[in-house]
Amino acid sequence: MVFQPPFPPYDPTDKSGFSYETVAKRWPVILTSIVNQIHRENHDLHLRPLIGDSESAHSEEESFRVDAKITEGKAIIEKVGKLKYEMARDHVMEPIPMDGEPHVDFYNSELENLAKASKDTWFKAPWLYAECYLYRLLRSYFVQTTHWKDYDPFHAQKLDVFAKSGASIYGIAKIMHELESEKGALESDPSKLKVFFQEMIQMCLWGNATDLSLLTHMSLVDIEKLQSVGKEMQAARKEFIMRDDQDKVVFQYVCDDHPLDQRSSSIPPFTSPKLIPWFVSDVTPPDFNETIACLLRPTSLFTTSSSSSSLLPSPEQQQHLRKLAERLRQYVSEGVFAMSVPGGTGLGGGLTTTAPTTATATTSNMVMTTTAATTHSLAEFWTAPVPYWDIETYDRELWEFLRGSDLVVFKGDLNYRKLTGDIKWPSWTSFEEALGPLAGSFPLLSLRTNKADVAVGLDKEVLAQIEEKDANWRVNGK
Numbered sequence: 001m002v003f004q005p006p007f008p009p010y011d012p013t014d015k016s017g018f019s020y021e022t023v024a025k026r027w028p029v030i031l032t033s034i035v036n037q038i039h040r041e042n043h044d045l046h047l048r049p050l051i052g053d054s055e056s057a058h059s060e061e062e063s064f065r066v067d068a069k070i071t072e073g074k075a076i077i078e079k080v081g082k083l084k085y086e087m088a089r090d091h092v093m094e095p096i097p098m099d100g101e102p103h104v105d106f107y108n109s110e111l112e113n114l115a116k117a118s119k120d121t122w123f124k125a126p127w128l129y130a131e132c133y134l135y136r137l138l139r140s141y142f143v144q145t146t147h148w149k150d151y152d153p154f155h156a157q158k159l160d161v162f163a164k165s166g167a168s169i170y171g172i173a174k175i176m177h178e179l180e181s182e183k184g185a186l187e188s189d190p191s192k193l194k195v196f197f198q199e200m201i202q203m204c205l206w207g208n209a210t211d212l213s214l215l216t217h218m219s220l221v222d223i224e225k226l227q228s229v230g231k232e233m234q235a236a237r238k239e240f241i242m243r244d245d246q247d248k249v250v251f252q253y254v255c256d257d258h259p260l261d262q263r264s265s266s267i268p269p270f271t272s273p274k275l276i277p278w279f280v281s282d283v284t285p286p287d288f289n290e291t292i293a294c295l296l297r298p299t300s301l302f303t304t305s306s307s308s309s310s311l312l313p314s315p316e317q318q319q320h321l322r323k324l325a326e327r328l329r330q331y332v333s334e335g336v337f338a339m340s341v342p343g344g345t346g347l348g349g350g351l352t353t354t355a356p357t358t359a360t361a362t363t364s365n366m367v368m369t370t371t372a373a374t375t376h377s378l379a380e381f382w383t384a385p386v387p388y389w390d391i392e393t394y395d396r397e398l399w400e401f402l403r404g405s406d407l408v409v410f411k412g413d414l415n416y417r418k419l420t421g422d423i424k425w426p427s428w429t430s431f432e433e434a435l436g437p438l439a440g441s442f443p444l445l446s447l448r449t450n451k452a453d454v455a456v457g458l459d460k461e462v463l464a465q466i467e468e469k470d471a472n473w474r475v476n477g478k
């Protein structure tokens with residue numbers, strides 16, 4: 001039996017809500033960017049033989065392959081175009097095709113339930129369901145092809161914004177360097193750990209303000225402003241934090257080479273990537289590996305507003321970043337920090353041939369170094385179309401695993417929407433109540449900059465003040 005909340009979910013039938021704006025304006029922009037992206041790819045494929053690219057020194061076989069890829073690319077463009085047309089006209093959402101990847105039945109049976117309530121169209125379906133469905137449907141367009149199976153239509157965009165994030169990444173590397181030198185003091189005075197922890201939490205929180213699906217036209221300066229880190233910036237932003245539970249959080253300290261010795265669980269800290277391109281900016285397993293690779297050779301990637309005025313990172317900055325990247329690489333290869341899937345996992349969950357050997361968290365309460373593990377039991381649920389309050393019902397194995405954790409950090413707006421079910425809770429509803437049956441299952445921390453209407457756990461006084469100050473507080477990511 002799944003949880004039935006006492007209020008309805010957000011959906012675009014309310015034209016003043018953010019979900020209406022999303023379906024009417026934001027999704028069409030995202031779909032158009034996919035079409036443009038594939039057009040660009042196809043254009044490059046056409047040009048390759050003409051410009052005599054040596055990689056494509058084309059045999060007959062290669063030119064067949066390229067032609068077939070271009071044809072498939074055109075078919076995807078057509079499907080995305082049709083989807084955009086149907087979305088704008090509030091058509092019925094079609095069942096997800098049987099494409100061999102997870103959750104087809106899950107999505108389709110939810111869709112059947114919505115159809116019974118006449119809510120299976122783009123402007124009537126609950127926003128949370130419709131948005132998950134959108135990204136799962138897009139995935140099906142790619143996975144059903146031969147040549148685009150591993151293609152992430154948001155990859156170029158993610159890489160572009162990552163490349164423009166140099167200033168904040170060098171900033172974080174500097175802070176990490178400074179903290180490293182304060183390690184002795186931190187160890188001898190555990191009360192200082194709190195300050196350290198808060199610094200880390202805030203870096204994590206404000207990083208979430210950069211959202212590729214929300215801020216479709218960000219300038220480099222805007223990006224840098226949003227990502228700024230450091231004590232002063234954090235202090236200045238304190239006034240924007242509406243619900244701050246940092247003091248209540250039981251935390252673990254990760255700073256030296258053996259950071260886990262105080263933990264009660266034997267599982268390393270790990271991150272759960274999404275197995276399919278998801279909500280534009282979510283990290284997939286290939287993104288995770290590429291991020292570390294990019295950090296190891298940063299100068300080829302990062303631009304900053306300072307570098308555009310030809311001020312390149314100083315040798316000191318480069319050294320800080322090199323150290324940070326090396327440490328990260330080492331942690332991942334030694335299993336100090338892991339992904340929830342094997343290191344060589346590709347889109348959709350299959351293993352790539354060039355699988356790097358890395359540790360992965362497993363459900364058997366141990367760390368396993370593997371290139372061959374095929375279980376994705378810790379990853380699949382995160383792209384399902386349902387709130388988290390029913391994790392135990394839908395994915396008992398994951399739920400058991402999470403229950404063994406010291407702390408589960410849910411980062412980002414979508415996770416918050418899934419934790420609270422994207423329900424029209426009065427904003428003074430307690431967070432615990434909004435979690436439904438998930439409350440108390442395991443210690444959890446939700447880090448979110450507001451990008452959707454749902455908000456709970458707020459003091460009525462704070463609410464009145466913020467309503468007066470900024471009418472857009474629920475969705476503007478600040």
Ligand SMILES: O=P(O)(O)OC[C@H]1O[C@](O)(CO)[C@@H](O)[C@@H]1O
Nearest residue numbers: 211214279412413414415451452
């Ligand atoms: O990356 P995040 O913070 O999870 O945000 C996901 C995005 O998806 C939405 O939840 C829906 O579009 C936005 O409100 C938000 O911008």
